[in-house]
Amino acid sequence: xxxxxxxxxxxxxxxxxxxxxxxxxxxxxxxxxxxxxxxxxxxxxxxxxxxxxxxxxxxxxxxxxxxxxxxxxxxxxxxxxxxxxxxxxxxxxxxxxxxxxxxxxxxxxxxxxxxxxxxxxxxxxxxxxxxxxxxxxxxxxxxxxxxxxxxxxxxxxxxxxxxxxxxxxxxxxxxxxxxxxxxxxxxxxxxxxxxxxxxxxxxxxxxxxxxxxxxxx
Amino acid sequence: xxxxxxxxxxxxxxxxxxxxxxxxxxxxxxxxxxxxxxxxxxxxxxxxxxxxxxxxxxxxxxxxxxxxxxxxxxxxxxxxxxxxxxxxxxxxxxxxxxxxxxxxxxxxxxxxxxxxxxxxxxxxxxxxxxxxxxxxxxxxxxxxxxxxxxxxxxxxxxxxxxxxxxxxxxxxxxxxxxxxxxxxxxxxxxxxxxxxxxxxxxxxxxxxxxxxxxxxx
DNA sequence: TAGATTGTTAATCGATTAACAATC
DNA sequence: TAGATTGTTAATCGATTAACAATC
Numbered sequence: 001x002x003x004x005x006x007x008x009x010x011x012x013x014x015x016x017x018x019x020x021x022x023x024x025x026x027x028x029x030x031x032x033x034x035x036x037x038x039x040x041x042x043x044x045x046x047x048x049x050x051x052x053x054x055x056x057x058x059x060x061x062x063x064x065x066x067x068x069x070x071x072x073x074x075x076x077x078x079x080x081x082x083x084x085x086x087x088x089x090x091x092x093x094x095x096x097x098x099x100x101x102x103x104x105x106x107x108x109x110x111x112x113x114x115x116x117x118x119x120x121x122x123x124x125x126x127x128x129x130x131x132x133x134x135x136x137x138x139x140x141x142x143x144x145x146x147x148x149x150x151x152x153x154x155x156x157x158x159x160x161x162x163x164x165x166x167x168x169x170x171x172x173x174x175x176x177x178x179x180x181x182x183x184x185x186x187x188x189x190x191x192x193x194x195x196x197x198x199x200x201x202x203x204x205x206x207x208x209x210x211x212x213x214x215x216x217x
Numbered sequence: 218x219x220x221x222x223x224x225x226x227x228x229x230x231x232x233x234x235x236x237x238x239x240x241x242x243x244x245x246x247x248x249x250x251x252x253x254x255x256x257x258x259x260x261x262x263x264x265x266x267x268x269x270x271x272x273x274x275x276x277x278x279x280x281x282x283x284x285x286x287x288x289x290x291x292x293x294x295x296x297x298x299x300x301x302x303x304x305x306x307x308x309x310x311x312x313x314x315x316x317x318x319x320x321x322x323x324x325x326x327x328x329x330x331x332x333x334x335x336x337x338x339x340x341x342x343x344x345x346x347x348x349x350x351x352x353x354x355x356x357x358x359x360x361x362x363x364x365x366x367x368x369x370x371x372x373x374x375x376x377x378x379x380x381x382x383x384x385x386x387x388x389x390x391x392x393x394x395x396x397x398x399x400x401x402x403x404x405x406x407x408x409x410x411x412x413x414x415x416x417x418x419x420x421x422x423x424x425x426x427x428x429x430x431x432x433x434x
Numbered sequence: 435t436a437g438a439t440t441g442t443t444a445a446t447c448g449a450t451t452a453a454c455a456a457t458c
Numbered sequence: 459t460a461g462a463t464t465g466t467t468a469a470t471c472g473a474t475t476a477a478c479a480a481t482c
Binding site: 012014015049051052055065066067068 | 472473474475476480481482
């Protein structure tokens with residue numbers, strides 16, 4: 001009986017955010033033919049503390065062997081399971097602007113278990129278009145298609161002013177997870193999973209650091 | 218003599234990331250004619266702790282008045298100063314794929330003090346094109362134009378496999394701040410400011426939560 | 435065996451939240 | 459004045475790092 005029977009404590013978000021970084025490096029090493037890998041290898045590459053990596057991997061369900069490290073193949077399997085990369089989920093995008101199209105056209109999400117199926121918009125100039133075989137559809141069909149295809153994830157790439165309206169529509173259609181790129185907080189029922197991607201926040205960090213350096217010089 | 222004379226302790230990154238959220242809400246309130254605002258107003262809107270907001274604003278250099286709260290106009294000025302929104306910096310993008318074009322075409326960055334001037338690529342099919350009057354240029358001209366225009370910020374939107382090469386080129390050209398959207402750690406001299414934007418990490422958080430909910434159901 | 439590496443417990447650090455005094 | 463709100467100090471919480479035992 002391991003200590004993780006009974007109450008499961010939630011995995012810290014910083015840990016979850018780091019796991020994909022480990023995964024990518026390990027997969028690269030795997031391609032290069034590596035059979036075993038140690039936390040200090042990963043730490044060196046990602047400039048992180050090896051103890052932290054060991055703890056993260058342990059929380060993800062991986063375990064290694066003293067002296068030899070982790071089995072690369074095994075580690076990949078465990079991390080893929082943890083991250084849900086093997087159970088691909090369909091997603092719809094609402095907002096076929098540049099960002100929406102960038103996400104729709106990006107094939108890489110498949111590897112991360114996300115299959116963006118189509119985009120929706122109100123602009124008749126965009127409706128009917130497609131990218132990489134993925135269509136831009138009239139937003140009026142959103143609800144119908146969510147139901148018919150059982151889509152659970154919605155991605156919001158409309159301007160801030162329309163984001164709440166879109167979120168409401170998604171919730172009503174049966175979407176349970178929303179990834180919003182609109183820089184505005186959204187009101188959704190508490191059982192809905194909501195993740196913001198806020199470029200303004202990242203940019204603030206970059207600008208702040210840049211300003212500090214420029215001031216010094 | 219205030220307590221912030223002498224040693225300046227760095228502002229926590231979580232604080233820096235929240236300031237733009239406050240700013241956006243306050244600006245909206247300003248547009249709606251608000252003259253004063255309290256931390257609990259902001260807290261309610263952003264679903265944060267009002268004490269945290271008070272502390273963040275204080276670190277940004279703002280101060281309010283007991284009972285009345287903060288002066289909206291004054292607060293905006295202080296936050297704009299803090300975030301560097303009034304001193305617009307030019308930036309170049311390398312990688313004119315969908316994401317690069319999305320960023321190049323997004324006018325909103327101007328408000329955040331970032332002016333993306335042009336994109337660079339190696340693909341002759343893309344070179345010569347433009348979006349919103351912003352050109353896609355041959356990457357061979359990158360270094361020359363960085364020097365001539367005094368550009369300090371570089372944005373990397375090339376595939377992971379080419380990102381290090383691009384980072385090297387940016388550093389050599391005189392770029393001091395790099396915002397990388399490539400999902401790979403980069404090696405740059407320590408005086409270079411480097412900020413990663415990693416969608417795989419955000420997606421991992423979303424997926425993890427989604428999987429948990431789906432398992433329950 | 436000796437040494438490298440994992441895994442875990444304890445210590446530290448930093449950020450958030452609570453408590454409360456100051457004040458308009 | 460009384461009450462609302464700021465600003466700050468103290469307490470709490472959570473994540474990172476250090477120390478060290480286990481082990482292959």
